[in-house]
Amino acid sequence: xxxxxxxxxxxxxxxxxxxxxxxxxxxxxxxxxxxxxxxxxxxxxxxxxxxxxxxxxxxxxxxxxxxxxxxxxxxxxxxxxxxxxxxxxxxxxxxxxxxxxxxxxxxxxxxxxxxxxxxxxxxxxxxxxxxxxxxxxxxxxxxxxxxxxxxxxxxxxxxxxxxxxxxxxxxxxxxxxxxxxxxxxxxxxxxxxxxxxxxxxxxxxxxxxxxxxxxxxxxxxxxxxxxxxxxxxxxxxxxxxxxxxxxxxxxxxxxxxxxxxxxxxxxxxxxxxxxxxxxxxxxxxxxxxxxxxxxxxxxxxxxxxxxxxxxxxxxxxxxxxxxxxxxxxxxxxxxxxxxxxxxxxxxxxxxxxxxxxxxxxxxxxxxxxxxxxxxxxxxxxxxxxxxxxxxxxxxxxxxxxxxxxxxxxxxxxxxxxxxxxxxxxxxxxxxxxxxxxxxxxxxxxxxxxxxxxxxxxxxxxxxxxxxxxxxxxxxxxxxxxxxxxxxxxxxxxxxxxxxxxxxxxxxxxx
RNA sequence: GCCCCCAUCGUCUAGCCUGGCCUAGGACACGGGCCUUUCAAGCCCGCGACACGGGUUCAAAUCCCGUUGGGGGCACCA
Numbered sequence: 001x002x003x004x005x006x007x008x009x010x011x012x013x014x015x016x017x018x019x020x021x022x023x024x025x026x027x028x029x030x031x032x033x034x035x036x037x038x039x040x041x042x043x044x045x046x047x048x049x050x051x052x053x054x055x056x057x058x059x060x061x062x063x064x065x066x067x068x069x070x071x072x073x074x075x076x077x078x079x080x081x082x083x084x085x086x087x088x089x090x091x092x093x094x095x096x097x098x099x100x101x102x103x104x105x106x107x108x109x110x111x112x113x114x115x116x117x118x119x120x121x122x123x124x125x126x127x128x129x130x131x132x133x134x135x136x137x138x139x140x141x142x143x144x145x146x147x148x149x150x151x152x153x154x155x156x157x158x159x160x161x162x163x164x165x166x167x168x169x170x171x172x173x174x175x176x177x178x179x180x181x182x183x184x185x186x187x188x189x190x191x192x193x194x195x196x197x198x199x200x201x202x203x204x205x206x207x208x209x210x211x212x213x214x215x216x217x218x219x220x221x222x223x224x225x226x227x228x229x230x231x232x233x234x235x236x237x238x239x240x241x242x243x244x245x246x247x248x249x250x251x252x253x254x255x256x257x258x259x260x261x262x263x264x265x266x267x268x269x270x271x272x273x274x275x276x277x278x279x280x281x282x283x284x285x286x287x288x289x290x291x292x293x294x295x296x297x298x299x300x301x302x303x304x305x306x307x308x309x310x311x312x313x314x315x316x317x318x319x320x321x322x323x324x325x326x327x328x329x330x331x332x333x334x335x336x337x338x339x340x341x342x343x344x345x346x347x348x349x350x351x352x353x354x355x356x357x358x359x360x361x362x363x364x365x366x367x368x369x370x371x372x373x374x375x376x377x378x379x380x381x382x383x384x385x386x387x388x389x390x391x392x393x394x395x396x397x398x399x400x401x402x403x404x405x406x407x408x409x410x411x412x413x414x415x416x417x418x419x420x421x422x423x424x425x426x427x428x429x430x431x432x433x434x435x436x437x438x439x440x441x442x443x444x445x446x447x448x449x450x451x452x453x454x455x456x457x458x459x460x461x462x463x464x465x466x467x468x469x470x471x472x473x474x475x476x477x478x479x480x481x482x483x484x485x486x487x488x489x490x491x492x493x494x495x496x497x498x499x500x501x502x503x504x505x506x507x508x509x510x
Numbered sequence: 511g512c513c514c515c516c517a518u519c520g521u522c523u524a525g526c527c528u529g530g531c532c533u534a535g536g537a538c539a540c541g542g543g544c545c546u547u548u549c550a551a552g553c554c555c556g557c558g559a560c561a562c563g564g565g566u567u568c569a570a571a572u573c574c575c576g577u578u579g580g581g582g583g584c585a586c587c588a
């Protein structure tokens with residue numbers, strides 16, 4: 001059985017790996033992780049990462065999905081070396097453009113006796129399955145066309161009779177396949193089916209198309225989801241029927257929902273989307289996650305480096321990734337860990353870079369004129385205060401609004417009443433008014449304000465809180481004096497005056 | 511129903527292959543504290559797991575068997 005563990009380290013020679021999505025939807029967490037591992041292996045070994053589009057099923061094709069898939073991959077920084085949009089020496093990279101290739105290899109399998117024509121109609125097949133179910137048997141092809149003499153089958157094909165091509169699965173014996181994470185897996189051939197390789201419309205199915213492409217494209221490591229484990233033996237049979245050398249097979253575990261109970265359903269995906277979470281990469285961008293954080297996060301779902309290192313840049317991952325440390329057990333998605341990594345990566349970003357990345361989020365939040373220059377001084381004040389980029393406009397939007405609208409009651413300081421707070425506001429305004437407008441810095445505003453706190457016999461928080469709410473309109477804000485410096489003296493005084501009016505009204509009412 | 515895979519804190523995991531360094535380590539989350547003008551960030555402390563049952567062995571989280579639980583698959587989808 002040709003199922004040996006590679007004698008050399010799988011990562012020692014240049015790897016050719018491929019990510020082969022079908023254009024039926026958006027790139028999700030599972031696909032992204034597979035693509036990430038592909039890229040890491042390719043970059044680490046000096047090999048190639050290939051993007052191949054598996055679009056042989058015209059019924060499921062979704063227009064625009066291919067472009068979306070590529071956009072998401074690029075956002076994650078997972079650029080391919082060969083693919084449908086950039087070509088390469090093993091193209092075409094879209095299966096819909098490779099129909100003749102699959103037909104040729106299917107024919108080869110028929111000729112060598114490893115496959116046969118089947119003329120059973122879908123109706124007969126459905127009926128057959130129904131009866132098998134009723135008898136409590138596992139659904140499988142009953143082999144009706146398996147014994148049609150080749151000459152007769154050939155005649156019927158030439159006569160134009162609708163047909164498919166099936167793999168002629170051995171009825172006896174076992175096959176042992178080797179998965180890098182799980183080791184040898186042995187199954188009895190009789191539990192396998194005569195799977196269809198080519199549909200009646202002439203298009204190859206995944207089982208044939210992917211094997212042919214992987215071989216022709218020189219793929220050294222097939223990294224794919226564990227949903228392929230059940231048909232893995234078929235794929236090995238096909239490789240062996242052709243006499244091809246098998247790639248290293250790596251089946252990644254599936255992602256479970258956060259509870260760990262069951263895998264993600266479409267319904268779950270919708271619920272997440274409502275709660276500032278998503279399993280789709282394109283949403284993650286919109287929600288303010290950094291590609292660095294997403295990569296770091298998914299890299300660690302099923303892979304680890306050691307017993308304590310968790311923060312990885314792409315460069316770190318390329319250096320440290322290894323197939324050997326992949327884990328075969330399923331992993332539940334943990335969104336709060338994504339938040340954690342996002343915070344870490346936001347803080348790791350140079351300020352200039354953060355400012356640059358924040359711009360589109362301010363635009364989207366209704367501040368269309370905000371520029372990198374505007375954001376540059378603000379970034380140091382909010383860098384440790386946001387976990388996602390979309391939070392920045394929420395916490396710092398007041399810098400760009402003409403007017404802030406504090407909730408009047410929030411102007412009342414802790415343990416004080418409206419009248420007392422009014423007095424605090426008036427005195428604070430006075431103190432701040434005394435600082436020159438061209439030197440409205442923390443060095444000049446904070447000491448006199450501290451002195452005021454002492455003079456009033458209050459806590460710093462009580463006095464600063466009144467000013468904070470007055471100037472930012474928020475109870476929670478970046479540090480006060482740095483904030484005042486950016487807002488500027490004119491606006492500060494203006495907003496203090498507004499607050500004083502509100503407090504006067506409140507005090508009168510009381 | 512049948513086939514296959516998986517099994518350490520709530521979650522992600524280290525340790526398992528090459529039994530003893532494990533009174534099981536790290537991280538997220540959670541609880542508490544420090545710092546502090548709010549909120550964060552940072553730092554400290556705490557909570558919390560080897561699914562169960564048999565075996566093998568002087569010794570088992572680690573090896574073997576079974577059970578249970580979870581997951582995947584059983585299409586002219588991928």
